[in-house]
């Protein structure tokens with residue numbers, strides 16, 4: 001073999017380097033999910049791992065598929081925003097096209113801590129595992145079969161003020177999202193007892209209380225941290241209801257989720273209440289697209305802390321905005337291309353004061369068409385369904401400014417929900433809530 005020196009490609013000045021620019025981008029925008037035991041299928045943490053998949057990475061980044069981040073810049077600034085700017089996308093491409101130079105080692109890139117700052121105050125786990133089948137059947141994902149709800153008795157004897165929570169999963173790659181509810185009605189236990197084995201097939205709502213009123217998690221956002229001065233209230237002896245969305249991975253997976261809670265003792269901390277903006281019943285004929293809208297007006301001032309959209313794959317886009325009493329209009333959350341796979345609660349970077357008299361408006365576009373790639377009803381059929389807490393909904397996590405207003409807000413909210421839920425039609429009409437089989 002001839003002893004020819006290997007020609008080293010000399011990095012052009014314009015080509016970014018791994019140590020210079022790229023590692024920072026990958027660590028901040030990809031490695032949160034792409035790490036050992038993360039929710040993504042392979043790690044992207046080192047030069048070698050990234051370099052080995054660079055063509056694929058360039059393709060998904062250019063196409064805007066990765067990192068997954070649904071909200072547009074038209075809404076309020078959100079915590080944990082992951083989107084890449086155009087110039088970051090361009091840098092990644094230029095680095096790959098330019099031969100993926102490593103560059104000179106600079107300061108180590110700060111990596112998010114893997115463990116939490118302090119031990120949780122309470123860890124709650126499903127007592128028994130449930131088995132996610134290796135593969136889905138022909139009805140998979142249609143009639144709620146990709147969700148299951150679980151009841152976990154809490155056995156604590158005082159109301160806990162939860163300021164932060166973390167969802168731990170036995171099979172992170174098989175779990176999309178989880179929403180939680182503190183159930184003091186016993187409704188969850190009742191439903192659980194009707195079925196064999198752990199959990200039950202049903203949306204996780206109990207009566208008018210929506211699943212997600214105690215927060216939740218999504219892929220890449222297993223931890224939910226409330227801003228200082230706010231908490232979720234977990235009443236004494238409440239059951240924790242977890243509604244888990246999952247998907248088959250090709251292997252049998254165990255669903256056995258745990259939630260870590262951190263509590264606050266701050267006497268000035270204010271509890272979050274959940275307001276629903278929702279459309280109770282939908283009816284979208286075959287091959288049609290409908291925009292559904294809903295508005296109500298806040299009776300008292302609140303601080304908006306976060307929002308959880310709720311919609312399935314029939315929904316292609318959604319928007320939440322507010323018209324202030326001054327007439328000014330504010331976009332709160334805007335998702336131009338919705339994908340239930342990446343659903344999660346969105347927390348505001350800074351809570352926003354909404355004065356009494358603010359009109360809150362939601363809209364959803366539902367496409368019951370074959371052009372909608374996520375339509376679960378293919379072959380097409382009419383999408384007709386109803387649900388007490390809304391088929392499509394937006395949960396607003398808010399705190400009132402004082403204790404007196406809490407009760408006023410809840411009474412108004414109960415009344416508002418009742419007025420939205422029109423009485424059930426008689427069975428004769430053939431239209432029962434959740435009947436999608438016509």
Ligand code: HEC
Pocket residue numbers: 026029030031032033034039040041044053056057060061066067068082084219220221
């Ligand atoms: C919120 C979590 C999350 C973040 C952040 C994330 N990914 Fe992913 N990524 C996933 C998951 C989960 C998959 C598996 C495919 C799926 O679930 O759709 C995936 C798949 C991929 C794939 C394979 C494509 C495919 O269709 O299977 C590539 C390549 C990729 N990611 C690159 C990246 C890059 C580069 C970044 C950062 C710029 C990034 N990802 C950020 C979760 C994430």
